[in-house]
Amino acid sequence: MAYMKDSTGRRLDSIAIPAKTEVADFSSVRRNLRGAAPKLEKWTVPIFTLGDQGSTFLTIQWPWLVNVVAETGAVGKFGETYRIYYSTDHEGSTARIGLLTATNLTGGWTDRGTIYQDTSSGNQTETEAVVWNPVEQLWFMYYHQVGVTGTTAPETTLLATSANGVDGWTRVGVIIDYPSDDLSGYPPNPGIGYFRPFRIGNRWYAHALLAGGDYARFLLAQSPDGRKWTVDPRPLGNMSEMVGNTVRVEWNSGTVIFWNGEYLWIGLVSNFTSGGAGRVTKYVAASISPDFRKITAPPVELFPGTLLPWETSPADNRSGGSLIVDTDGRLVLAYSGSTTKFGLAIGV
């Protein structure tokens, strides 16, 4: 074996190796780490308030953001690019779902009032999630309803469809109910609502509430078409190892996106309090396993620090928001800053 030589013919083993003078540069590492936790900035003023609302909602919560053009390839019924569906929260027979439309994210949101209220059986039509089904060319709206005849759980998730996502809704009916024959296999306080669907290719997934109360359990469901849903028998829980012992993951107040090469869950974590009094929520981003069941790293708080002046204090009843990856690649989060105001946060 010949000696390796440099271009001048010197044997390489005769060349003195200079002392290392480099300084380790971790800047790319920092960039990568930062990339794993998206940064969003809030608009300083609410984009919509209850006072702007034309009909008689008592509260406005559960904003669900959609880019109509990105989903369907065309503007919506009112010429809009963006929609925010919203609903009341725990309002019983006056509960309903409303709609805001806009051509730009940053302004000119127009309230279209009530677009849907299920009066065929039960009430409390709330916590809508509206997804374009490209196969059927229909908007699928999931919502929950209380007291639906023939159901086991007091609160169940239903589906309605519409060609334009505004009117002409067809009530499909209950898609997930509690089992009636083996109730002991599932947690107490059954309540299947707050359905948060997302689609990976042609498989549909959803996180939702399974059983309520302060020590709630959540569910993961799958569907091949958005109509027929099957529920994973293993409840989703707290993920204490990642969020700590005093905080729970609110699986029913989040969104799953694919971001910088990994799946992220972006949603609310809270103390173990359901309902209004004493509930404290924070928006976080967390890596989630590809089976969408486990938070795999401690979440990063998206908006650390003080709240904006119009947002309510931490002891609040903020509902979950919704997040999209917009056509320009930016993340956009529509969120509930109080029970009467919506805010917007845009990726930077």
Place this chain on the structure above:
Amino acid sequence: MPLMRDNAGAIIYPARVKREWIDNATPGTSAPGSAFSVAAGTYSTPSGWSGTSNQGRASLTTGSVSGNAAAIKGNAPLNVINTANFNALSLTLESLNIDADTGADFEMGFQGIGSLGGASLMHLNGAATAVIRVRNAAGAITDFPTNFTIFQASGGGRSRRNVTFLLLPRGYMGDNRAFVYILEDDQTMAEVDISSVYTTAQNVVPIFQTVTRTAAARIMSWANVKMAFWHN
């Protein structure tokens, strides 16, 4: 200290060798064999599969006097475990439930001989949430709060669930803190650092039990008992 998980979310345990003992309660089988025995209560051998709501689950019934227990314990001396010998120890009860939502205590974990020492999950009658109970060699008790529940005011005791008590006597490599995790299926429901009061080098036996706190019997049922240890 978070449990280590792979990219799919599966737990990576702190040692490479897993020793597992599984008892499937099937029709006709006796109390969990070889490693365990009935310490208190009346054991019911699972009958066939055909009865109403009968999935061949085993059960153990307390007496009907408040304070009566129904308990399964590891056999001594063969199955006494020195927790310093292992990096992780787990006890899993599948399809576990009690026949009532209130009026009982429930405990599962690894307990010292004579109830001195060890660590366990304990949900006391009337408490909103369960605790991790650590006993020292003198019997002194330290309870660490969790937000996990077996019983709830609105139910819970009767709900069948798969619960795992996982003890890491000295954490992951180089950590040397003792941690307890409560798992429900693949979900972490509680994580507690017990290193301030837990003695790693101590002998324990696995235990699960319910104690009635009313003048009525309570029945604890389960389908599978799984015990696992990890070491290198």
